[in-house]
Amino acid sequence: MKIYRKLKTITVISLSIFFIGFFSMGVLGLINKIPTEFNISVGDEIMLQAQFPMKYSIISDNLNKILEVNEPYSQSNEDGSLRLKPITKGSADLQVKILGLIPYRTVKVNVIPKIEVVPGGESIGVKLNTDGALIIGLADIVDERGNSQSIAANSGIKIGDTLIKINDIKVKNAAHISEIIKNSNGNEVTLTLKRNDKEFKANVIPIQSQEDGQYRLGLWVRDKTAGVGTLSFFHMESGKFGALGHAITDVDTGALLSVKNGEIIKSKVVSIEEGKRGKPGEIRGVFYEISNPIGKLEKNTPLGVYGQLFFNSFDNKYKKPMPIAYQHEIKEGPAYILTTLDHNKIEKFDVEITKVNFQTKAEAKSMIIKVTDKNLLDRTGGIIQGMSGSPIIQNDKVVGAITHVLVNDPTKGYGIFIEWMVSEAGINDKNR
Template identity: 55%
Template sequence: MYNNKNKRRLLFFFIVVLFTFIYSFTLKEIVNYPNKIRIFEDEKHVLNIKFPFQIDTKKLDKSILELLSQKENHNSNRIYINPIKTGQTNFQVKLLGIIPIRNVKVDVIPKIKVVPGGQCIGVRLNTKGVLVVGLEEIKGIDGKKHNPSREAGLTIGDSILEINNIKIKDAQHVTNIINANKNTQITLKVKRRQKIFYTKITPIKSIDEGEYRIGLWVRDKTAGVGTLTFYHSDTMKFGALGHAITDIDTGLLLTVDNGEIVKSKVASIQQGKRGKPGEIKGIFYETSKPIGNLEKNTRYGIYGKAYKPIENNIYNKPIEIAYQNEIKKGKATILTTIDNNKIEEYEIYIEKVNRQRMPNTKSMVIRITDKRLLKKSGGIVQGMSGSPIIQNGKLIGAVTHVFVNDPSKGYGLFIEWMIKEAGINIYNKSQIAESVNY
């Protein structure tokens, strides 16, 4: 009787230890398994399945892909995913072949090809309405100081879209409307981040200028230089910069009303140094013949449509893009324009790849290794943002930011996020999930 109790206790203890081990093991392993896999047609993908996991293919559409298993050792199987045609299907990962752990969706998509950029471009952007960049007091004809805008609840960073139901064109338009209404109360339509609200303001006549004011400094346009990332010949869409154009005073993303990209020449380069980022200074030229119109300014670059095909002097044919699962630490190159108004290819090293569920400008950590570029610029400088990153003959991303304390290093953005932001319909043969996890 006593021995039986001890045996039962020992068995119970063993079961608890076993399940605790499996539970802790699976928690670590589960997060490493993707729930969505995106692969190109005609390209294989490999998954390593370790004990106590197994693959269940009951829900697998074998007309889209096949799974082949190869035993590595007593603890691990290598699963080869072989796509057959474009489409979507799924399989399950199960614990001990019994308990469902994760349903994995697999999207087989057509290969996407784009012309890589590298050209230095000028960017001209007009905002929607005007952006509030400052508030100031007005000395009225009564000798007192007033700030009607602050009293009406306006703050720096707000965008004024309309006044009295009239869409605002530019800063001068605001001045004209205010002075046309004089000291009559006006209604402003304002955008603050993603919210729209209305407020009423009565202009004050300034004793200094003799004109009516509401106590605002506003901006309606910006311009600068950057680098083109890609051109998609089928849609004539382009992407550039890899990060947003923001207001210099507020740091806020500027909303696009209209704008264009034009040709730009590198006039001079201020070398990057530790603690002080360098800068490319460019000159716009052939402004009467812009490259394309600007449609979107997003956290992940600027996008629009080209007026005519864009060419690259190094890559005269479109090349494939690569998704993040194909990107590896190691050697790669970037395309950028430093001098002679000519695209050149420079060696870099990818030090880190951050697998991402959602878009982020810090997808990769890159280091400039090319002695020519280090000598010319000191590394990554402002104006180089958007320079395409190429690995194994595929476009994998774009340069986005420089490390302030080490200009030889910086961040890169996955090209898949830029393709998505551009609105290029690259999934026309299947219903594809929006993101991929690895």
């Protein structure tokens, strides 16, 4: 009898350990793949599948006004899946339950108007003037007595800070800074700076340099930059565009450059450096028609650069607008990109989406892309600098844009979901 009770106890403990492990690892792993919120366009239809032991349940009273769900509206199918067909814009809530009993996660479904964009692929030049001046170096100043002083560093200023104001005078550019300090006559000045999106102040007394007698702060600054990238999309209704899929950062500090103003200019590809393992390749281009910019740059963000095109003058054979795909529509498998190489025209190249990273918040590394097109591999070695922003298309929908290359394998790179980019551009306003 004692042996039987021991065996029974051991069995119960073993089963408990099994179920704890099952739910903590398997179930939670499956649930974490279910987004807490996603968008669906009017006119589309999707099937939400819930694997055992999960089921979807309806918890929104107004669901049948927004979404048509497989009958009856209040129940899931036997396998826990739901077929959703949008009726009109709005939001509704679904609930994920473990074993159909234990509420675990609420999923918000947003029905929004269908968004269509013209895919890009054109090589563009980007000119950016910073809001303020980025500090890229700190220098010692030798005063008239021959003493070396580090007044900027001693005031808590660091490389990567942005100088916004001097004595409440908004800084225009590097020359403007020199003019203000020159006219200070050695009196203390109050600097307003920004670091990690937070403003702070520093009081500094300019030093008269032994070298030329000018008053100085000991700062090296940069107020503008320029480069070549790829246009991702153009929205015909609003005139807005998105490009690059990642931020423009300072070459010396890696800091994101804040935009005061900037321009988008036509660019021609003049040479290509092939990408190799450990050494990213590069597309080199030159600006042309500089006096006739095609667009205004308004935002520089971790998700790309955005602004307004004055007109779409590109010779783009892919000018027909395409709907965008939301992340739940993107599948691992074949796709293609549009980009501009040495013939200075948009070309189509085959790729494969090898991984989709479902995201609840906007991030640049949404997908992993592998180049499968032999022509592109022969010409570039894969993904190279300058191709950032090249649109990714799957099943006749724009799904994203290339952002980064994997340095140790140039045939692969990251892509960003197009839904993050159109949101950053201010296009997918749910209330429009």
